[in-house]
Amino acid sequence: MTELQEAWEQIQNEKFNTLTIQKEDIMKSIYEDSHSTISLLKSRLTAKRNWCTFFLILFIGWFVFSLDRPYVLPVIGGLIGLYVIGWFMLTYFVRRMTDQLDYSEATLPLMKQNYAAITSALKYENLWGIVAFPLVIVGAILLRPLYDGIPMMEAIEQSYFIRRSLLIIVIAMPIMYWITNKMNNSAYGALIEKLQKNIHQMEMLG
């Protein structure tokens, strides 16, 4: 054995061989890996909720400044209503997500709960969009005649209204749907996949 190898053996015995990594430490690392994914997902969902809050404040301000035009208030009120529903929905799912993982046995159910919360949040957001977006288009088309002082029923009965609404809905809905899915995929897709994979692996570890 060479001089170097002898000294290396001594280093191994003195510095390394006394230390070990237990199975628990390895599992802890995997938990931490999942933990960072969940934190990131939660912060992105919170950001979505914050955007919802921003639009809600904007619409409420608009409502207040339009109090002297009673014809437009139902449309703005409708928008506020839609965003209130969206806000409560997102808040519910943000609260259901918890990034305070401990290393006890309860971790796997927590990971599953977070996975369920984020996938449900995106599914319900999609449903919300399918309902809200046509209504927003209709509201936007109605706004101009309403600002001109034409009563709502009269504006709806105008021949161009249904034609224009349908045309915009048919063209814009698929585009909006595609954009939303694309944005959600880029913000959440890889993270959700990673979390799903971690859950699967954790289940296998028993």
Place this chain on the structure above:
Amino acid sequence: MSKEKEQRYLEMMEAHSGLIIKVAHLYADHSEDRRDLQQEIMIQAWRSFDSFSGNSKFSTWLYRVSLNTALSYIKAEKRRKETMNEVNIDESQDVSTERSDILYAAIKNLPEVSRMIITLHLEGYKNPEIAAITGMSDNLIGVKLHRIKTHLVTQLKSAS
């Protein structure tokens, strides 16, 4: 991944934990950093376990993962320390006349890649295996090993 494979992963990781500890000691100076690096290696190994085909020894595969992770870790740490203007204090560098301590300090003072090559060599890996792990050619490994060994022997001799 099957349950059997998962169990195998845990058992293998536990059995080869010394390797991870060794790499962490060689590439991180503070105990906190070592813990971070060990954890990072375990996470990377966990993520890449699918790529372990079984064609090579598990220790060879784990060395590759560990060393690649350590090199990335060192780069990131260097950048972070440069930004934070931190001074690097090596906890392990106490003044010692022990031959093993002198060698340990000398290895730790080598450039990162040389550190990797000599560690693998001292662990008993043959040049082609080191070449496979590091991605260098056999010849280059031979040349580098010769230089590193000469340097380390000189260090040991001058210290004693």
